[in-house]
Amino acid sequence: MLKTKISVGGYCLFFYLLFFLLLPYQAFSLDSSSGEFKRYLKLLEEKFSSYGWTDIKPQEISWEYHRTTKNKHPLFFAIFGNKSKHCTLFLGGVHGDELPSVYLIFKLAHYIKENPELFYDRYIVIAPLLNPDGFLSASPKRVNSNGVDINRNFPTRDWRAKAIRQWIAKGKKKRYYPGAKPASEQETLFQIALIKRFNPQKILSVHSPLNFFDYDGPSADLDSLEKWMKQICKEINHPLKKFGYYPGSLGNYAGHERNIFTLTLELPSSDPKQGKHYFEQFQPSISKFIDLPIVGFPPRIRIIGK
Numbered sequence: 001m002l003k004t005k006i007s008v009g010g011y012c013l014f015f016y017l018l019f020f021l022l023l024p025y026q027a028f029s030l031d032s033s034s035g036e037f038k039r040y041l042k043l044l045e046e047k048f049s050s051y052g053w054t055d056i057k058p059q060e061i062s063w064e065y066h067r068t069t070k071n072k073h074p075l076f077f078a079i080f081g082n083k084s085k086h087c088t089l090f091l092g093g094v095h096g097d098e099l100p101s102v103y104l105i106f107k108l109a110h111y112i113k114e115n116p117e118l119f120y121d122r123y124i125v126i127a128p129l130l131n132p133d134g135f136l137s138a139s140p141k142r143v144n145s146n147g148v149d150i151n152r153n154f155p156t157r158d159w160r161a162k163a164i165r166q167w168i169a170k171g172k173k174k175r176y177y178p179g180a181k182p183a184s185e186q187e188t189l190f191q192i193a194l195i196k197r198f199n200p201q202k203i204l205s206v207h208s209p210l211n212f213f214d215y216d217g218p219s220a221d222l223d224s225l226e227k228w229m230k231q232i233c234k235e236i237n238h239p240l241k242k243f244g245y246y247p248g249s250l251g252n253y254a255g256h257e258r259n260i261f262t263l264t265l266e267l268p269s270s271d272p273k274q275g276k277h278y279f280e281q282f283q284p285s286i287s288k289f290i291d292l293p294i295v296g297f298p299p300r301i302r303i304i305g306k
């Protein structure tokens with residue numbers, strides 16, 4: 001009897017201590033109004049002006065974050081619109097050296113904030129800088145600070161059998177290193193958390209400089225997306241290419257395995273000075289993507305009337 005009492009008391013003490021041990025971490029990690037986070041946004045703004053992106057003011061957007069990178073850079077996102085509606089998720093800066101992808105998605109956040117009437121009946125989540133360590137390194141690089149390509153690190157079903165093997169077979173290029181194990185990186189876990197929390201029907205991830213649109217999604221309705229994409233690409237004179245997917249890529253994880261309509265926009269160059277031009281070029285098709293009518297939730301979703 002006495003033994004039971006001690007053990008119950010022991011458990012209570014353990015959880016009591018655990019609660020106080022975790023408290024400072026949570027207070028830090030959830031506070032997007034902290035001076036530390038504001039200083040980080042200021043640092044980004046300075047970096048942006050060095051690229052001529054003076055119209056991007058990260059402090060004017062309301063961000064949320066729950067995790068940081070190895071270099072302690074917050075991984076943040078913004079939420080716009082009506083929670084009861086289907087969600088479109090936008091991702092930028094997956095590869096830190098694909099500079100205009102970062103501009104484009106920050107600019108999109110400003111555009112949506114400035115034109116709320118266009119989006120009041122939509123639900124939009126924007127994460128404009130997925131690899132800040134790569135973006136902020138002295139010379140911007142594709143991989144994160146662990147040298148991992150975030151777009152090869154998703155825990156897809158074929159990762160263990162193929163990711164490392166394919167990387168070796170293709171010459172062990174450092175730029176494409178998939179990591180020692182799947183989902184080993186904070187930047188990957190961040191995207192997985194966004195997908196789990198918001199259950200998006202559509203994702204657009206922006207890259208450069210391969211100059212095409214690629215798409216993945218539910219095999220049952222991929223033809224509808226292809227038809228829609230062909231029309232969009234004709235309108236804006238941007239090539240459409242079925243690029244396929246890799247072990248550990250977003251297209252594989254979200255599009256192929258989870259039936260989320262997933263577009264990859266490859267901009268024509270990685271020149272940061274082209275950011276503004278690319279936004280003007282692609283904003284109409286991005287708005288159409290937000291408006292694309294889809295019913296159901298993944299994995300059972302389809303495009304209506306296309």
Ligand SMILES: [Zn+2]
Binds near residue numbers: 094
């Ligand atoms: Zn890329």
